[in-house]
Amino acid sequence: MTHDRICRQPGVVLTDHHFTVPLDHARPDGEQVELYAREVVATGKDPETLPWLLYLEGGPGFGARRFIGRQAWLERALTEYRVLLLDQRGTGRSGPLNRQTLPLRGTPAEQAAHLAHFRADSIVRDCEAIRPGLTAGAPWTVLGQSFGGFCVTHYLSTAPEGLAAALITGGLPSLDATADEVYEAAYTRIERKNRAHYARYPMDVERARRIVAALVERPVELPGGYRLTPEAFQSLGLLLGTGDGSHQLHHLLEDAFVPTLDGPALSDAFLEAVHGHLSFAGHPLYALIHEAIYAQDPAAPTGWAAERVRAAHPLFDAARTLAGDEPLLFSGETIHLWHFTVDPALAPLRETAELLAARTGWEPLYDPVRLAANEVPVAALVYHDDMYVDTAHSLRTARAIRGLRTWVTDEFEHDGLRAGGPRVLDRLLALVRDEL
Template identity: 85%
Template sequence: MTSELRYRQPGVVLTDHHFSVPLDHARPDGESIGLYAREVVATGKDPETLPWLLYLEGGPGFGARRFVGRQAWLERALREYRVLLLDQRGTGRSTPVSRQTLPLRGTPERQAAYLAHFRADSIVRDCEAIRPRLTGGAPWTVLGQSYGGFCTTHYLSTAPEGLTAALITGGLPSLDATADEVYRAAYPRIERKNLAHYARYPMDVEATRRIAAHLAESPTELPGGHRLTVEAFQSLGTFLGTGDGSHQLHYLLEDAFVPTPAGPALSDAFLEAVRARLSFAGHPLYALLHEPIYAQDPGAPTDWAAERVRAEHPRFDAAKSLAGDEPVLFTGESVHPWHFTTDPALAPLRETAELLAARTGWEPLYDPARLAANEVPVAAAVYHDDMYVDTAHSLRTARAIRGLRTWVTDEFEHDGVRAGGPRVLDRLLALVRDEAS
């Protein structure tokens, strides 16, 4: 481990940490990759007297959030912890994964084999490898947001001795659902979010139909070479899973067209905003591993589950909606084969993605027997009708983890731990400490 000099932001002292860990923890003497993590301590506090809180970001494929000062939940955490913001393997300042770096691995087959080491099991083993170097062997508290909660559930399954407490926000996974079952549960939720959006902004029904009809006739190239098709436009439904997402989507749609000498056209401002939202350039692992994070049956590939299950829900077929008078429905948090033809950040990785979709031999990620005997204090915020993680799946898992306490709320959407400031973390800490009913 190497640590750089400390530096400061308003109200906090930051320290950069760099680690080397095995690519494959089953082969500790084999190839190594780099991990980066940022330590955050409140100004004026002695870090040596503070327990550690490890933050695992959502994803897969996103580096830890870059806070400035004491933003969001960090304000509450810094009252009593020193916080470690980990860039999970392949993200942020850890050894990166992208269209630029993966060719260093060689063929698509080798790239896919390399990426098989980037799921929750490897992430948790990374955490356990760096914990003794930071804490001297003491356990720490883990806060897992979304996919970070999936990783935390794996932590409880495989290395609970490393945990003082586990806090999960919007990220209690099903212990046994296949990728098909995850998306079969997801599409009805996504439809409900669409209908709620259109009830709030009825003018968006026509605006969406107009944009979709335009793209059906003339797919448009975005700045940077991204190809905007009807399906890509529909994927803006990811907005609808966050607290202010419906409002953001409305503001994006309301001035999509501008007059030109050739007639109405999609504006440069609209196209640039869409490109920024849809591009995977900053998080290609999200697209590559989005379905493998659900793979647990050694004999079954994920095989583009979201694309196949979508065919069971014809209301998401924009062509049929445009042929009639139905609203065009947006899709949600799902990855499809066409992502690897429309996005220049993903196009070079198309064959690798196909190999991952066809891959078998995935190991189970959760140990129901060990979770049933859990002794680590655990609390989870479950957001009612969360668009990204099925509430019924989460509550079934909550019942399967001994001693887990839930806070089910419709005050927040999936991003509650960020949007709610210190309140969500405060509530979870109170639950694990038996300070709240």
């Protein structure tokens, strides 16, 4: 472990940390990978007197959030912790994996084999590898957002001795659901979110139909070469899972067309904004291993589960919608093979993605027996109708983890940790301390 470059932002002192860990923790003497994390301490506090709080970002495939000063939940955390913002392996500054770097691994088959080491099991073993050098062996508190909560659940299953407390926001996974079962539940929730959006903004029904009709006639190439097809346009529904996402989607749709010499056309401003929402250039790992985070049966590949399940939900078929008078349904947190055709950030990795979808040999991620005997204080924020993580799955898991306390609310969508600021973390800490 090394640390360097202490710098300051308003109200905080930042320290960079660099670590070397095995790519495959089962082979500690084999290939090594580099990890990066940023330590955040409140100005004026002595870090050596503070316990550690490790933050695991959602995803998969996103580096830790780059806060400025004491934004969001950091305000509360910094009153009593030194915080470690870890870029999980393959993200941020921890050896980012993308169309530029993955070819260094060799063939698509070699790339897929490499990516098999980037699920929650490897991330948790990374955490345990770096913890002793930071905490002198003491357990730490871990906060997991969304996929970060999946990692925390694996942590509780495999290395609870490393945890002083576990805090989860929108990230209690099913312990045993297949990828197909996860997406079957998801499409029902996504449809509800669509209905709620159109109830709030009924004028968007015609706007969305008009846009998708234009794309059926002729897909549009966005800046950077992204091909905006009807299915790609529908994936803007990812916005509907956040607190302000419905409003963002509405503002996108209302400014879609401008008059031109050839008649109405999708505007450059609209296309630029859409590109920002749809491109995977900043987080390609999310697309590559998204279905693999649900793979737990060694004999069963995920096999593009989201696409397979979507075929059983014809209401999401854009052509069918245009042939009738139903509102267009946007899709949600689903990855499809066509993503690797329309997005230049993913297209070179299509064969790698297909090999991952066909892969078998995935190991179970959770240990129900050990979770049933859990002794780590755990609190989980569960959103009443979370579009990204099924509420029923989360509550079933909550009942399976001994001593876990839940906070179930419809005050927030999936981004409650960000939107709720210090109050969310304060309540979770109170729950694990039996102060509520």
